[in-house]
Amino acid sequence: MQLSIQQISKTYPNGVRALDQISLDIPAGMFGLLGPNGAGKSSLMRTMATLQFPDKGTIHFKGQDIFQDKIEYRKQLGYLPQDFGVYPKESASQLLDYFAILKGITSKKDRKIAVDRVLEITNLSDAKNKRVSTFSGGMRQRFGIAQLLLNQPKVMIVDEPTAGLDPAERTRFLNVLRRIGLENIVIFSTHLVEDVREICQDMAVINKGQLLTQIAPKEAVRQLEGNIWETTLPKEKQLAISNTLKALSTHYNDENELVTRVFASQRPSANFEAAPPKLEDYYFLTINQ
């Protein structure tokens, strides 16, 4: 089971090239899609969800072009967009029942079973008779997952689902995704590298519509071993480092000193200490190339 993206491109009427010849093979498991804001993640997600046509290129699932028979593909698709809303007057169970119809569960009895099951999985059973419009951000995201799970999809596309969630909700949410991703394809876009590191077996980094890399997070970290260095220098010297070295990121330590991480095959100078590589280093290294 694999989702295969071949050379897809998309340019919007205002001239923005959102996708530029992207090719990806996404196997079963959790797949992270990383990129800065405006990189084209949502465009790629929408295209994979058949909600927009690429100008060029194809996407195949199980060997079938998804745009040739969209309905067949959608039977196996679960999609949670970045910013979704709900009908204000419907309760969670009513709205899920509606989605269950949309997803092909025609028997009322079956719909009840399916709705109860996804409510239970997302721990929304107690709130099933409440209007979804009154849910908190985390509950609403869980509701999004609940609707996604209704048709037991093989391909799940989840666009920045942890944005706005508190840490506890985020952890639980990622756990659910990880669980789902054991047997299915879960494509998970985020600009939080940490999320990808925690749950994804594979990932891709895109920027300005182009695929920069596709790699397993562990492999990405492994590749950086011995190449990441840290230093705490006064602010005025930071600029010099940036000009001469591949500076990846900066942050303040507990002593309120500015810590700069750089990529180098050898220790740049005595002021630098070796640091354990992080997936974030790989991400910055990739998008800054």
Added chain:
Amino acid sequence: MQNAVFQFELKHWLRTPLLYFFLCCYFGLALLTMLGTGGYFDGPISSSAKVQLLNAPFSLTENSFFFAKALLFLAAMILTSSLMRDYKNKMHPILYTFPLSNGYYLNGKLGSGLAVLMLTSLFTFLGIIVGEIFLGTSNPKIGEFNLFGYLTMLGAYVLPTLFIVGSFVFVAVGLTRNAFAGFIVVFLFFLIHQMLQYISFSSPQALALLDPFGQYAFQWTTQSWDFQAKNSSTLPLSWVVVFNRMGWLLLAVFALGYYYFKFNFQFDPIWEFRKRQVAEKSAIAGIDRQSLRDSVVQFDFSFAGKWRSFFGLLWFDFRSVIGSWMFWLLSGFGVATVLFMQLKVTQTGDFNLLPFTRILLHGPLLLYTLILIFSTFLFSSSLVYKPKQHKMDALVDATPTNNWQLFGSKIGAIALVQLIQLALFFLLCVCIQLYNGYSHFEISLYAYHLLVLVFPLLLVWNIAAHFSHTLAPNIFLSLFLLIGLWLGSQSLDQFGIDTWLLKFNLRPDLIYSDLSGYGAGLPGYYLIAVYWLVMGGLLLAGIYLFWNRGSLQHFTERWTRLKSRWSPPVLGVAVFLLAALGWLGFQIHQQEAVNQSSNTAHNNRVEQLKLHKENWKNYSDLFLPKINNIDLQIDVFPSENRFELQGQYTLHNDTDQPIDTLLIRTGYDEQTTINLEGNAHLILADSALKSNLYVLKKTLAPNDSMPLSFEVRSMPNSHFSRNSGVLTNGTFLKHDILPRLGYQFYENELPHSDSLACKHNFYHRDADQVHLQTKISTSANQIALAPGQLITQTKKENRIHYQYKTTHPVKFNFSFHSGNFEVKKETYQGVNIAVYYAKGHAYNTQLMIDGIKAAFRYNTTNLGPYPYQQIRIIEFPHTEGEYSATIMANNVPSSEVLFAINSAAMEGKINLPFYVMAHELTHEWFGNQAMPASAAGAKMLTESLTEYLTLCIYTEHFGDKIALEFLKQQHKRYHRGRKREKSIEQPLSQVADHQQYIAYGKGAIVFNTLDHYLGRQKMNEILKSYLTKFGGHPGQYPTTSDFIQLMKSKTTADQHVLIDELLTGSAYYNNQLLSVKKATTNQLELTIIVEKKDGSAGPSISIETALFEVGQFDVDGRLLGTSVVLLSSGRNVVELDKVAGATSLVLDPNLLWIDLDWGDNRWELD
């Protein structure tokens, strides 16, 4: 300080191409309307025609209400868009944290919206001005440019209305934060404006004051304007207009004030119909405790499964519409509209009808359907835009649901809502019927009309609305286009487009009669209905191809999507539908082409008559024989809608000249063959005007006779034109199917001095009174009726044959009937009275018989005998005449409307069934026995005398009080007609044929006044002498001069003044009982203003002395006594003895004089 919000909004609008589209639309609409009304598309206009000037202040304002209403929908769109923009673009979280005051923010929003509206309204009226310039002053409908007229119209009516309704739109949208609220507010204002007409107000000013558009205030202000005033007067700002405008403006300001006060820069709407309940956050521990179990549910994507899903989605959408406040609000208004309208029809109108099913399915349903169409636009837009509006579109679009399921379920849900609304209408009608004690529930008629005729119309609008929502880029534009299509289709006629092929989803009027059903128009109706249904099918295919799913960025994506959905089955369906549409369109076109000449004949009858008058006028002075004996054989075939007639006239030369030429004109709608048995040559034929000129081989000597045979056949009906007078039930054929002699369009207004005037009667120049024998046959299940006495009745081979014969000569006014009638019979003084009516229409038959009997009693006692042994009242379908009843020999054909009168709601109104029958039977004496000459004022000798005698019959039958109510109605009738008069008011003795308000209303008043002063006995003596002298004397027909002369011969010289004033003058009064004071303990001092005006010339007439009555009434309205006072022009102070118990005084309590305003003739004593 400059308002940045205002500037930003205004700039935004000025940068929006849509605004320029609207400016062009409204400018074009105004220009085309002006040109269309001005006859620009109709070719040259006769400059001699007396017309109302289009650019006079009156016409400008009258027409401006249409444009103001059209602008209101734009107001809804612009103001809603302005106010909702910040929410839609998610600017409000940022903007609301700025240090803005409510006033600053809302003024900017409202001000910019109103500025854009004002700009559009200026463009609209620029269109009118350009139209005026195009038409030019050479056009008889265009007068001098009148800037003040434009300014008054804009300042007093259009702009205030835009502000008033715009403010309410702004407030409603702001309070509910709902995009549809604005459109609903506009529509509700329309309904309120419409509904006010159906409410019975105690004072006419109340209607004028309450109208939000100021239209009724304008009408009230100009109600007494005659033709001249409408063309030349400037519009005064009457107190009613000022109060109306100020009142509504104040209300609008209050509403704005409330909103400004309530507005609080908060996220949530100020008004919510249900309070939100915030869900408690559930515990998240253990969220992954559950494992993902294997599914136990079935996914069904089979064909049947898809349909099950379809109905599941349909039910979800249906529930969401039914649960919305919009549904309940619009349905509530629909119910209220129907209730108010039916109240007017059954209880509070000038005359009231029983709630027959056909009546409820006409006016009330028409208005209700408008509400349903508007609801359809709103509900469908709410369903189509809902996923996007609530950001659910991506979730929905990514599901494995087919497009047809998605849009089909929405169309299905709206269709279900429409059915529910129709069911609601049905239940409402049944309740109305029950409330009125009417229990004849015609369920099948309701079902057929609502489901077969109305529902397909709604369904096509339903599909069209979805098509528009699918293609239009935003909700407002879509609604605007739909409303434009809806209203525009109904206005196409104005631009010379009268084909059904282009009038979107319109159908011909289909009027149901309880006798003849929907009549011959049904096939044409079906043809057009199916044509639009097929068009609906094509639109459905369009929705399928263009249905928005996912994000569409540009046209090429739409094109790509279209191509991806284009498949052989779709192609097949589209080709089939296009072929069907083409075929149906061709059929309609053919029918329209075939009927063009017929339609022209029907539609341009006036033109045809004009042409006939011109072409054949040279033959108007031909000496002609008169028809004096008629034999007819008529075979009516109701199921085939046709008749065949064979007839023979005996023509007699009454003149002293030999006759060698015959001009024969035959019925427009029939095929007639004239047979002169080889005695004549046809020398001139005009097939269009159905007139032929023959030269006789042998001249017809004076006092000689000759036969004239003819055959007449009805023309077949076509889909769009009813050519045959024969109906499946209730056939009502008149004498106009028979051939006539001579030029038929003589001016009636021959001067009395013209020697020809008394030679011919007012009705026919080719016949005096005639003998008629009719053999008439029809299908065996019907009864056929003709004038005269029934001689024989036989049944042969599923047909029934009757033979009728008149026992006395009758006027050449006949009717022939065939129908499934029930019969109610009574005998009165040896005369058989029979009412032939449709089953279920027995309600008023007794009242009719009572009217006949009362008239019979009064007239035979005071005037002379009734010559026949029977009188028949015969019902005919209201499609053949809405309110008419006419005596034709011994038959009184009566419209089915008379049979539907609600006799339980007649208090203070005319008892129409009684009145009409009494009136018609009285015509036997004045109209039949004594026919007036063909001269001006003839109707005084028929209608005025008859109406006066009906008042006498009323008095005798019901008493003085009810008779006074009858007289009041005659005053109202006169005033109503006078307002509509487009030429100078004639004295009663010169009344023109079309001046019904004078002949009937004023005639009854005048003869009643003469009766009051001369005495009833004297009046009867005069009338009896008149009948004796002029009744039954062909060739010696009387004019009004003869009548007046006879009257004077029977009265004293001082009474002649009164006779002259009333019959040969046209004066009226504007008197006023200004005040009443106590002079002494038992004496009252009255101040009375007397003003007498001349109706024909206008200025006041000075009177030195005249006698007027003052009545004193008790608290129950009983007349305690009447005093006569001597008054002169101007202010008069008189003293009267107070009658014990009097609580009010009324000047002219017996309604003897015509007074412009009766309201100021009454004074209540303390």
